[in-house]
Amino acid sequence: MTTVDTEPRWHDLMSTWDAQQTGYLPRREERFTAIVRTLGAVLGGRFTVVDLGCGPGSLSRRILDTYPEATAVAVDADPLLLRLGRNALIGYGERLRWVDADLRDPSWTERLGVERVDAAVSTTALHWLDPGALFTLYQRVGRLVRPGGVLLNGDNMPYDPGQAIHERLANEANERAAHEAFTVAGVPDWDRWWTQAADALADEARERQERRARADERYGLRDGDRLTSLSTHVTALTEAGFREIATIWQDLDDRVLLAVR
Numbered sequence: 001m002t003t004v005d006t007e008p009r010w011h012d013l014m015s016t017w018d019a020q021q022t023g024y025l026p027r028r029e030e031r032f033t034a035i036v037r038t039l040g041a042v043l044g045g046r047f048t049v050v051d052l053g054c055g056p057g058s059l060s061r062r063i064l065d066t067y068p069e070a071t072a073v074a075v076d077a078d079p080l081l082l083r084l085g086r087n088a089l090i091g092y093g094e095r096l097r098w099v100d101a102d103l104r105d106p107s108w109t110e111r112l113g114v115e116r117v118d119a120a121v122s123t124t125a126l127h128w129l130d131p132g133a134l135f136t137l138y139q140r141v142g143r144l145v146r147p148g149g150v151l152l153n154g155d156n157m158p159y160d161p162g163q164a165i166h167e168r169l170a171n172e173a174n175e176r177a178a179h180e181a182f183t184v185a186g187v188p189d190w191d192r193w194w195t196q197a198a199d200a201l202a203d204e205a206r207e208r209q210e211r212r213a214r215a216d217e218r219y220g221l222r223d224g225d226r227l228t229s230l231s232t233h234v235t236a237l238t239e240a241g242f243r244e245i246a247t248i249w250q251d252l253d254d255r256v257l258l259a260v261r
């Protein structure tokens with residue numbers, strides 16, 4: 001099955017997106033595999049999954065390619081990445097639905113077209129939320145995922161204060177990976193990728209800027225640079241009704257957290 005459009009603009013932007021993200025996360029593919037395999041191991045091959053902060057759909061694509069009877073609802077607030085995903089990932093028909101929604105909007109779950117899902121997944125996305133927004137999001141996800149379903153979140157989740165050596169090792173590894181990818185190998189980094197994308201999709205890039213300004217006004221600017229720690233994720237998931245919350249894959253502060261509803 002052809003799942004990626006071969007039209008150069010979509011194909012190139014999709015593959016440079018993956019290269020750029022892999023520059024920051026050299027084990028990104030392994031992390032995707034951990035999430036994909038766990039879905040099958042817990043749920044079997046037929047399930048509905050919501051991909052939170054899907055970007056152009058890198059994770060949804062891997063799930064749908066692995067499980068031909070699965071369906072995915074891919075949610076993001078970025079018009080450029082949604083346009084890219086919609087055009088680059090073809091051939092899934094009704095199995096892949098795109099939803100344009102901000103995960104901080106109280107009504108985002110109403111726009112999914114499904115009341116319940118078997119799983120919620122996310123990669124490199126929820127760290128954009130401040131702890132208050134993350135608590136609220138997990139509450140909503142706790143109502144969306146059916147009992148016995150799962151949440152799998154792959155993201156950088158920093159160590160708690162007092163674990164300075166672990167934190168230093170993680171920071172150094174992250175800096176080394178970025179240097180090797182962007183300086184040594186010449187992969188376009190985040191800023192360069194967005195410049196190229198804005199050249200290719202100027203209207204969406206403009207819409208993106210306008211939306212981000214409106215969202216900052218509505219939800220406020222994120223409080224500080226520090227990402228939300230692992231223990232905050234665990235507390236928020238517990239309060240949202242999840243159990244068996246534990247790391248199933250880890251590379252220093254980059255982890256996949258599995259939680260059972």
Ligand SMILES: C[S@@+](CC[C@H](N)C(=O)[O-])C[C@H]1O[C@@H](n2cnc3c(N)ncnc32)[C@H](O)[C@@H]1O
Binds near residue numbers: 021104125
């Ligand atoms: C670094 S990208 C990762 C995309 C994709 N999950 C991947 O692994 O390639 C982060 C994504 O989170 C999305 N995102 C961040 N905050 C969001 C919010 N409040 N609502 C919806 N999407 C959000 C961004 O638009 C972006 O697509």
